[in-house]
Amino acid sequence: MSTPSPNGWGYLGEGYTLRSWLTTHDHKRIAILYMVAITAFFFLGGAAAALMRLELATPAGDVVSATTYNKLFTIHGVIMVWFFLIPSIPSVLGNFLVPLMIGARDMAFPRLNLASWYFYVVGGLFTLGALVAGGVDTGWTFYTPYSTRFSDTNVLLVLVGVFIVGFSSILTGLNIVVTVHKLRAPGLTWFRLPLFIWANYATSLILLLATPVLAMTLTLVALERLFKVGIFDPALGGDPLLFQHLFWFYSHPAVYIMILPAMGVASEIIPCFARRTVFGYRFMAYAILGIASIGFLVWGHHMFVSGQSMYAGMVFSLLSFLVAIPSAIKVFNWTATLYKGSIYFSAPMLYALGFVGLFTIGGLTGLFLASLALDVHLTDTYFVIAHFHYIMVGGSVMAYLGAIHFWWPKISGRMYPETMGRIAALTIFFGFNLTFFPQYLLGWLGMPRRYHEYPPELQVLNLFSSAGAAVLAIGYLLPLLYLGWSLFFGRRAPDNPWQATGLEWQTSSPPPQHNFEQQPRVERGPYDYQPVR
Amino acid sequence: MTTSPFDSTLERREAATLGMWAFLATEVLFFGPLFFGYVHGRLASPDAFVAGSHHMHIVLGTLNTAILMTSSLTMALGVRAARTGSGSLKTMLTLTALLGLTFLGVKGSEYWMEAKEVANASGAELQFYFLYFAMTGLHALHMTIGLGVIAWLWRHARGFGRHYHAPVEVSGLYWHFVDIVWVFLYPMFYLLERYSA
Amino acid sequence: MSYVLTWLGLMILLALTFASSYLPMGAWNTVANTGISCAKALLIALFFMHLRNAGALLRIVALAGLLWLTLLFGLSWTDFGTRTLSPAPWSSR
Numbered sequence: 001m002s003t004p005s006p007n008g009w010g011y012l013g014e015g016y017t018l019r020s021w022l023t024t025h026d027h028k029r030i031a032i033l034y035m036v037a038i039t040a041f042f043f044l045g046g047a048a049a050a051l052m053r054l055e056l057a058t059p060a061g062d063v064v065s066a067t068t069y070n071k072l073f074t075i076h077g078v079i080m081v082w083f084f085l086i087p088s089i090p091s092v093l094g095n096f097l098v099p100l101m102i103g104a105r106d107m108a109f110p111r112l113n114l115a116s117w118y119f120y121v122v123g124g125l126f127t128l129g130a131l132v133a134g135g136v137d138t139g140w141t142f143y144t145p146y147s148t149r150f151s152d153t154n155v156l157l158v159l160v161g162v163f164i165v166g167f168s169s170i171l172t173g174l175n176i177v178v179t180v181h182k183l184r185a186p187g188l189t190w191f192r193l194p195l196f197i198w199a200n201y202a203t204s205l206i207l208l209l210a211t212p213v214l215a216m217t218l219t220l221v222a223l224e225r226l227f228k229v230g231i232f233d234p235a236l237g238g239d240p241l242l243f244q245h246l247f248w249f250y251s252h253p254a255v256y257i258m259i260l261p262a263m264g265v266a267s268e269i270i271p272c273f274a275r276r277t278v279f280g281y282r283f284m285a286y287a288i289l290g291i292a293s294i295g296f297l298v299w300g301h302h303m304f305v306s307g308q309s310m311y312a313g314m315v316f317s318l319l320s321f322l323v324a325i326p327s328a329i330k331v332f333n334w335t336a337t338l339y340k341g342s343i344y345f346s347a348p349m350l351y352a353l354g355f356v357g358l359f360t361i362g363g364l365t366g367l368f369l370a371s372l373a374l375d376v377h378l379t380d381t382y383f384v385i386a387h388f389h390y391i392m393v394g395g396s397v398m399a400y401l402g403a404i405h406f407w408w409p410k411i412s413g414r415m416y417p418e419t420m421g422r423i424a425a426l427t428i429f430f431g432f433n434l435t436f437f438p439q440y441l442l443g444w445l446g447m448p449r450r451y452h453e454y455p456p457e458l459q460v461l462n463l464f465s466s467a468g469a470a471v472l473a474i475g476y477l478l479p480l481l482y483l484g485w486s487l488f489f490g491r492r493a494p495d496n497p498w499q500a501t502g503l504e505w506q507t508s509s510p511p512p513q514h515n516f517e518q519q520p521r522v523e524r525g526p527y528d529y530q531p532v533r
Numbered sequence: 534m535t536t537s538p539f540d541s542t543l544e545r546r547e548a549a550t551l552g553m554w555a556f557l558a559t560e561v562l563f564f565g566p567l568f569f570g571y572v573h574g575r576l577a578s579p580d581a582f583v584a585g586s587h588h589m590h591i592v593l594g595t596l597n598t599a600i601l602m603t604s605s606l607t608m609a610l611g612v613r614a615a616r617t618g619s620g621s622l623k624t625m626l627t628l629t630a631l632l633g634l635t636f637l638g639v640k641g642s643e644y645w646m647e648a649k650e651v652a653n654a655s656g657a658e659l660q661f662y663f664l665y666f667a668m669t670g671l672h673a674l675h676m677t678i679g680l681g682v683i684a685w686l687w688r689h690a691r692g693f694g695r696h697y698h699a700p701v702e703v704s705g706l707y708w709h710f711v712d713i714v715w716v717f718l719y720p721m722f723y724l725l726e727r728y729s730a
Numbered sequence: 731m732s733y734v735l736t737w738l739g740l741m742i743l744l745a746l747t748f749a750s751s752y753l754p755m756g757a758w759n760t761v762a763n764t765g766i767s768c769a770k771a772l773l774i775a776l777f778f779m780h781l782r783n784a785g786a787l788l789r790i791v792a793l794a795g796l797l798w799l800t801l802l803f804g805l806s807w808t809d810f811g812t813r814t815l816s817p818a819p820w821s822s823r
Contacts, residue, residue, distance in 0.1 A: 108539075174559075178551050183538055208559050212559045220567075237817070308813075315805070554792055558791055565799045573810065606736070720766075727751040729754070
């Protein structure tokens with residue numbers, strides 16, 4: 001079905017100069033440009049976290065000053081949210097895989113795709129500029145009036161950086177939506193699409209509808225900071241809750257931008273390594289759409305103690321409980337997919353199973369936080385931090401790594417060393433839980449977030465957490481090393497090393513520049529697996 | 534060097550149209566928070582907003598609205614010219630651009646006159662002026678970009694015809710959207726309790 | 731021709747909104763003006779932007795932005811509409 005291209009390296013062989021990479025229109029090369037960029041930012045954000053955990057190993061604030069600590073958690077949040085998590089799966093794996101999975105030659109708008117990467121880079125440079133110029137101490141949430149009046153750090157630079165990277169999000173989302181609508185291969189109806197496509201499609205809808213609100217909100221913060229206008233600052237007649245409503249209208253759906261693609265990844269990996277078709281395909285697709293929609297209705301749960309009306313609190317609390325339903329459906333269906341399957345614990349499978357378990361724990365604790373009375377006690381404590389790290393790191397990052405491993409043969413034409421892959425996955429799983437489980441307990445005991453010191457009786461739990469962070473760091477470095485190694489010394493990958501279904505596996509590893517020698521026709525649904533008897 | 538991912542011009546045009554509409558949806562949400570701020574401010578301080586509105590130049594504002602809506606007409610006629618290859622595309626683009634420039638000129642002169650009012654304002658009335666400058670300014674920025682696009686279309690007008698006119702169509706969509714935004718801005722800023730001005 | 735008719739309709743609506751703002755109707759002025767703006771927007775969208783002849787997909791996309799804005803306004807109203815704003819004494823309102 002696939003003839004290897006002239007030099008056998010497909011799209012990777014079409015030009016070796018830096019220029020051929022920086023001016024490419026090929027979605028696969030753009031995906032790699034994104035991968036390199038987000039990896040760099042991931043380690044930068046991770047370094048900030050390492051310093052924070054170093055400080056928190058002892059109760060006294062003795063490693064950095066309080067202001068420096070504020071700058072650390074701010075840059076950690078800004079980088080991890082906007083420069084790692086949001087682009088990770090959509091802009092790397094989405095860009096690479098969406099055209100392949102639907103049998104297309106490229107995305108609908110290849111030049112806009114390249115432009116989106118440049119927006120990312122420019123936004124990143126502004127943010128790095130803020131870091132170099134001394135950092136920002138407002139928190140990634142830029143709450144007013146601190147961000148508009150009292151903070152004397154380089155808030156404007158970061159606001160500009162995040163505004164610009166927002167264009168990257170919007171263009172990526174636009175491309176994916178139009179591509180999925182207009183470029184599906186003949187026979188590929190909506191309900192024959194892989195769930196990875198459904199997930200990235202729904203994510204793209206969120207990217208399109210939520211990001212512009214953030215862009216305007218940050219612009220208003222900047223304008224208030226510059227011209228002292230009085231929209232958000234109470235001293236000037238403004239309303240800080242106006243900021244919070246606008247900010248969280250984006251930032252809550254943003255977390256669904258971060259988790260939906262991860263769910264899509266899990267739905268690709270688990271059927272493959274259980275050799276079973278996914279349980280309840282239609283419900284999975286509807287659940288994705290449900291999460292994306294309801295996700296827009298719950299933002300007020302970040303504001304329960306802000307002074308928001310109690311009635312609004314009740315409405316948002318109820319809606320937040322509702323969004324757990326489609327999420328739970330997905331968890332049940334992944335689990336049911338395993339039943340009577342022939343399970344193979346490859347590295348991607350370890351990541352995917354870890355994802356399901358950790359996402360479940362994180363999601364359940366979300367219900368704690370959605371309960372008004374409990375939230376009064378738990379908000380702004382480490383409980384919240386543990387909750388969202390279980391989902392963002394235990395969920396999204398694990399899924400991202402699982403995806404990178406699963407599709408590595410397709411992307412690079414090389415196999416990674418399987419044993420190393422499993423060791424890294426287990427190290428990460430262990431390190432992650434050691435880091436973040438104690439934080440649930442710390443939060444319950446009342447340790448506030450964003451503090452660089454704490455009462456001595458909380459030290460043991462904090463030490464566990466900091467030790468876990470060290471293990472986690474090693475776990476993350478391992479793939480960087482052996483995946484890099486595999487690029488030069490890894491075994492050459494066949495077209496379909498996992499015997500997986502999906503159009504991307506019907507072409508060579510790596511694919512030729514235009515993806516397929518002939519446009520595929522689709523006659524069956526996805527996940528046509530048979531368990532080994 | 535790049536093969537188009539599309540199999541036909543029609544497919545490509547449909548994709549471009551869908552893409553532009555999706556982009557316009559993002560623009561609605563980009564302007565949205567400003568509208569939100571306006572509603573919030575007006576409900577909180579209705580009198581200050583009315584006072585601010587009375588300082589607006591209603592004749593110029595109304596004239597500008599007429600000018601902009603006429604430019605939408607000429608733009609629509611231009612898109613039709615491109616679709617049918619009738620030859621009047623360049624004329625229509627020129628008229629649209631002239632109307633657009635006139636709009637910006639009038640707006641600029643309004644800003645010039647209003648700058649003094651703003652300097653003396655405070656409190657909620659200042660908020661009104663802020664919203665006025667922010668929203669009409671953002672609108673004017675979008676119009677300027679639109680004029681740039683029209684200039685580009687004008688330069689390449691010979692290349693458009695029945696076989697290929699997607700760029701003109703999507704640019705038209707953008708121009709009409711900018712018009713729609715103004716249609717909402719006009720009463721918000723110029724027409725508050727005119728009967729007591 | 732339908733373009734010129736649309737333009738005529740827009741001009742009439744503009745005259746209507748301008749004139750009606752001089753009639754003292756209190757809150758109804760805002761209702762009228764908003765309604766007229768929506769009518770103008772509809773004319774532009776349906777005729778100039780060809781939504782009248784467009785498929786379901788484009789119409790849904792066209793509505794999506796507005797619908798989402800409604801969500802923002804509506805759910806925020808559960809907060810702003812159910813409490814009285816109490817500005818601090820030192821706030822300059």
